[in-house]
Amino acid sequence: MAARPYxxxxxxxxxxxxxxxxxxxxxxGASVAFRQIxxxxxxxxxxxxxxxxxxxxxxxxxxKGYEYEKGNFVLLEEDELEAVRLESxxxxxxxxxxxASDIDVTYYEKPYYVVPADDxxxxxxxxxxxxxxxxKMVGLGQLAMRGREYVVSVKPCGKGMVxxxxxxxxxxxxxxxxxxxxxxxxxxxxxxxxxxxxxxxKTGDFDAGAFKDRYIDALKDLVxxxxxAKGRKIVSDDEPDIASTKGNVIDLMAALKKSLEKPGAKxxxxxxxxxxxxxxxxxx
Numbered sequence: 226m227a228a229r230p231y232x233x234x235x236x237x238x239x240x241x242x243x244x245x246x247x248x249x250x251x252x253x254g255a256s257v258a259f260r261q262i263x264x265x266x267x268x269x270x271x272x273x274x275x276x277x278x279x280x281x282x283x284x285x286x287x288x289k290g291y292e293y294e295k296g297n298f299v300l301l302e303e304d305e306l307e308a309v310r311l312e313s314x315x316x317x318x319x320x321x322x323x324x325a326s327d328i329d330v331t332y333y334e335k336p337y338y339v340v341p342a343d344d345x346x347x348x349x350x351x352x353x354x355x356x357x358x359x360x361k362m363v364g365l366g367q368l369a370m371r372g373r374e375y376v377v378s379v380k381p382c383g384k385g386m387v388x389x390x391x392x393x394x395x396x397x398x399x400x401x402x403x404x405x406x407x408x409x410x411x412x413x414x415x416x417x418x419x420x421x422x423x424x425x426x427k428t429g430d431f432d433a434g435a436f437k438d439r440y441i442d443a444l445k446d447l448v449x450x451x452x453x454a455k456g457r458k459i460v461s462d463d464e465p466d467i468a469s470t471k472g473n474v475i476d477l478m479a480a481l482k483k484s485l486e487k488p489g490a491k492x493x494x495x496x497x498x499x500x501x502x503x504x505x506x507x508x509x
Contacts, residue, residue: 231337232370236353236379237318243349244342245317247370247388251335257444317388319364319379328363328378331397334390339379354381365391419481426485 230246237243261270273281289306290298341350357364357380364379368388376391412420 230340232368233342234315234317236339236350237316238353238364241349241353242316243353244346245350246340246342248338248340249335250338250387257441257448314369317366317368317377317379319366321365322360322362323365324361325363325380328391331400332391333378334375334392337388337390338382339386339388350386354384354386357381357386416478416481419478419485423481423484 228248230248232247234245235242236245262268263270274284274287275281288303289301291301292298341347366377366379368375368377376393377388378391379386379388381387
């Protein structure tokens with residue numbers, strides 16, 4: 226495998242240890258990277274590490290420090306940091322199994338592929354994968370990598386398994402603080418029927434390849450046009466994608482019905498029709 230593993234160690238279930246390697250399941254190749262340019266000279270801006278009164282410093286002279294109070298640091302050497310030993314540096318032990326639906330989606334952070342390290346690990350690896358499939362459970366444990374310890378989940382993924390890092394509880398803002406002002410009104414029954422019909426119309430199988438990053442494509446097109454224009458600024462005369470009737474209130478019932486009238490409907494039109502206006506919403 227051409228990619229380098231993020232982590233190598235043992236995936237442990239009770240007394241069974243499986244040698245595995247973990248690889249990032251994501252890539253950033255689709256992004257468009259920009260450099261900051263000093264406009265008068267046209268040269269890229271560089272960043273130098275400096276100390277007040279000393280100016281640029283040598284990388285070999287830099288160590289880590291923890292600011293325990295404003296302006297005061299305790300200094301830590303690399304060998305001291307390395308001496309902070311965690312069992313999870315070399316072993317990912319699955320200590321708890323839960324239904325996948327028990328983990329709120331906001332806890333999930335980043336996925337990794339879990340791969341058997343050698344042919345001898347295949348049998349135990351496959352047994353664990355199939356056991357997770359049968360029980361429809363997700364294994365949880367803790368793993369140290371890249372200078373911190375993560376809570377992680379492990380679950381089947383096709384012929385293999387995928388590990389996802391999870392956020393700790395104190396890393397998430399409480400949802401209630403954002404949702405508290407949303408009224409607890411019951412939706413109008415006819416509006417709800419129309420919304421359900423619209424969902425049925427657009428129901429299909431998930432295909433990640435069907436979605437493209439249109440912003441990245443537009444940026445690449447902009448760069449290509451700038452190159453052809455030999456550096457001159459591009460002025461777009463495209464019409465904005467926003468309705469010109471700024472400030473007009475859009476009737477929700479009409480919008481839902483219009484959506485259902487478009488060709489290709491799977492669920493058909495709304496089961497109910499009425500000329501009456503939507504019921505007004507009550508304030509909580």
